[in-house]
Every structure is written in structure tokens, then in C-alpha cells.
Amino acid sequence: MIRVLLVDDQRLVRAGLRALCEPAPDVSVVGEAENGQQAVVLAERLLPDVVLMDLRMPGVDGVTATGRILAARPATRVVALTTFDDDDHLYPVLAAGACGFLVKDTSPAELLDGVRRAADGDGPFSPAVLRRLVRRAVAAHAAAGATAETAVDLTARERDVLALVGAGLSNAEIAERLHLGVTTVKTHLRGLLAKTGCANRARLAVYAAQAGVIPTP
Structure with a gap:
């Protein structure tokens, strides 16, 4: 079972991601965070395999949270999931250690595939981003x-x-x-x-x- 932590400051987005992930027989949403600081705390406590990480959030942003999570638990797979696919977001989060980068208009099937690929040691990227x-x-x-x-x-x-x-x-x-x-x-x-x-x-x-x-x- 792939343990997933959802990180996004919009409750509706988190609810949508949960609704997408929960029916999958091999995916379990173990927690949700609305900002980077919560993500760091929950990643330490819940030990997710994959973190779906928004980047623009109040307080601690997704790039900073990614670096902190991976510093504490290097085996965690962080996938950036964001509306913004520009270089100002892409390169910093990859430098922080994210294993993949998906945009939020990714299809549901592609998103689930990305979660599985990340958990399997692969690096999911939206094709245009790669x-x-x-x-x-x-x-x-x-x-x-x-x-x-x-x-x-x-x-x-x-x-x-x-x-x-x-x-x-x-x-x-x-x-x-x-x-x-x-x-x-x-x-x-x-x-x-x-x-x-x-x-x-x-x-x-x-x-x-x-x-x-x-x-x-």
C-alpha cells in the first residue's frame, strides 16, 4: 500500500485529490496539510511514501518544506503538484530534492500513475515540463x-x-x-x-x- 500525504493550501484541492486517490486499491491517503510547516510535521509523524506537494502556500512554501522533509527522511518521495509550471518553480523544487513535477491539469489517471511511479523509484514529470x-x-x-x-x-x-x-x-x-x-x-x-x-x-x-x-x- 502506498502511503500518501496531500499538501495544498486549498481545501477543495485536497478534497479532490483524496477523492481521486482513495478508490485506488494500492493507495492510502494518510494525511493532509494546508501549509509547508504542517507538511514537515506530518511527514515525520505519518511516514508517507509519497508527498504530493503544492508549491505556493502561506508561511513555509512547498520548496522549503520539500527540503526539510527530505533532510529528515531522504527515502520520502516528494512530487511537486502545482498550477505553475514555470522555471521559477521547477528548478528550486528539483534542487530541494523533489523526484517529480506534475501540473494540476494532469489527468486523474496520469496523477495516480505518477504516485505509483514515484513510490516505485521513478520520476514522474508532465511531458511538457520534462x-x-x-x-x-x-x-x-x-x-x-x-x-x-x-x-x-x-x-x-x-x-x-x-x-x-x-x-x-x-x-x-x-x-x-x-x-x-x-x-x-x-x-x-x-x-x-x-x-x-x-x-x-x-x-x-x-x-x-x-x-x-x-x-x-
């Missing part, structure tokens, strides 16, 4: 005159997986595309993270573009 993240990182890399990343030490299968991570596919989608088991995909991802030195899936997607494994967005 594409922008990769595009901007590659542009900054080129503007700085940096040389292209190389993936020469990767196996052919690892390159296949890396390319699909860069394209924004989930573990299950990669498994289906490459006719592999999801467990095998996870094994390849762990190897890719270790070989490339990337800290997370988002950075791995950037690496894929910089290495020319996928076309630059």
Missing part, C-alpha cells in the same frame, strides 16, 4: 561551450533505455517498448545512474540529450 527541462539544460550546456557528454561506456541496451528516459517514457512504457520486464528496466536505470553520475531521472534525461542519444528538443 521537454523544457531538457531543452534549457542543453541550451545552457552549449552556450557555456561545454563539450558533448559521451556515453561510450554504455551497452547497446543501456543506450536504448537512456534514449527512452530522455524521451520522457516511464519504466513501464520503456519495458513495453523494448520487450523487457520492468525489473530489468530498473536494473538498467540503476546502472545508468551509476555510470553517468546522474543524481536522478531528470538529470539522466538531460544527459541523454547532451550525449546525442536523443534528438535535442
Whole structure:
């Protein structure tokens, strides 16, 4: 059972998220917080697997709360869930340790899939957000005159997986595309993270573009 903490300053939004999550047989909403300070306290007390974190809240905001939660419990998976998909929100919360970033117009099915992916060690991103993240990182890399990343030490299968991570596919989608088991995909991802030195899936997607494994967005 995936234990989820909902964090949003709007009661109606929290109620909607609860109504979406509770019917799922593998998801349990263990608590709600209306601001970042409450989120930090409840995360310590309720031990959620996944935190759905709003970013703009009075008092302690979502970015600060994310950093505090992960400092105390690094295994917690925090997914930013916000109306604002601009860079002023994206980069700070990723720097704070969030594993994913979803916008609030995400479909119910995609949101539940994001919760499951986060709990499974994956990094859920709204496709447009991931594409922008990769595009901007590659542009900054080129503007700085940096040389292209190389993936020469990767196996052919690892390159296949890396390319699909860069394209924004989930573990299950990669498994289906490459006719592999999801467990095998996870094994390849762990190897890719270790070989490339990337800290997370988002950075791995950037690496894929910089290495020319996928076309630059």
C-alpha cells in the first residue's frame, strides 16, 4: 500500500485529490496539510511514501518544506503538484530534492500513475515540463561551450533505455517498448545512474540529450 500525504493550501484541492486517490486499491491517503510547516510535521509523524506537494502556500512554501522533509527522511518521495509550471518553480523544487513535477491539469489517471511511479523509484514529470527541462539544460550546456557528454561506456541496451528516459517514457512504457520486464528496466536505470553520475531521472534525461542519444528538443 502506498502511503500518501496531500499538501495544498486549498481545501477543495485536497478534497479532490483524496477523492481521486482513495478508490485506488494500492493507495492510502494518510494525511493532509494546508501549509509547508504542517507538511514537515506530518511527514515525520505519518511516514508517507509519497508527498504530493503544492508549491505556493502561506508561511513555509512547498520548496522549503520539500527540503526539510527530505533532510529528515531522504527515502520520502516528494512530487511537486502545482498550477505553475514555470522555471521559477521547477528548478528550486528539483534542487530541494523533489523526484517529480506534475501540473494540476494532469489527468486523474496520469496523477495516480505518477504516485505509483514515484513510490516505485521513478520520476514522474508532465511531458511538457520534462521537454523544457531538457531543452534549457542543453541550451545552457552549449552556450557555456561545454563539450558533448559521451556515453561510450554504455551497452547497446543501456543506450536504448537512456534514449527512452530522455524521451520522457516511464519504466513501464520503456519495458513495453523494448520487450523487457520492468525489473530489468530498473536494473538498467540503476546502472545508468551509476555510470553517468546522474543524481536522478531528470538529470539522466538531460544527459541523454547532451550525449546525442536523443534528438535535442
